[in-house]
């Protein structure tokens with residue numbers, strides 16, 4: 210992945226600057242092959258490996274992946290354990306390769322429930338890659354949009370209690386500065402694979418004006434041509450942000 214600093218480059222509106230993905234369909238992919246569900250998740254990691262360099266090649270500087278939701282704890286404990294092992298081993302084994310390719314890794318979510326080993330792997334990966342600029346990869350782990358809004362509200366409530374800010378001075382920018390995504394631009398494009406048409410408690414505030422794309426392809430089968438098809442569709446869409454088409458033409 211050979212790309213210069215894309216995060217500060219000026220952006221053609223036909224290219225998404227930030228893509229957020231729900232990688233759904235791993236379990237069904239595995240079932241279709243007569244394999245255990247974890248085999249689908251392992252294959253899903255391979256898809257991530259293929260998509261990362263494509264972001265570099267297509268000039269996309271921010272990619273956020275929903276790897277484990279707040280609600281995924283409700284799965285059978287054996288699957289949760291295997292998913293945790295997969296997340297830990299993937300982070301530990303891939304981080305040097307990511308670093309060599311200029312990837313900055315961030316993790317968002319409530320990390321308090323994770324093992325010390327996984328939290329260490331996350332801390333070390335974030336510290337190692339913090340000056341990288343080619344691609345900003347964010348993994349959402351034990352993440353939920355409601356959790357994110359609630360933790361932001363709590364931290365603002367503390368500021369109000371301390372007298373650092375008045376309730377009247379609370380703006381969207383203040384709230385955004387307290388969200389776990391405060392270092393990221395808002396997603397331009399959201400992709401959910403696997404056929405379901407839901408946001409599933411992902412980036413609830415941040416997706417307000419994001420273009421939504423739902424693919425029937427299971428995540429393990431999602432490949433370069435699927436990715437390019439989504440990018441082509443994105444380039445064809447007109448983003449109006451509440452304005453009329455006529456207003457947008459008069460600005461252009």
Ligand code: FPP
Nearest residue numbers: 232233234235236237253254257276296299
């Ligand atoms: C949803 O498919 C997928 C998940 C809950 C886990 C996704 C995690 C990975 C691909 C691992 C990524 C790890 C790194 C470090 C990038 P599902 O199990 O809900 O599939 P189903 O709807 O077919 O049952």
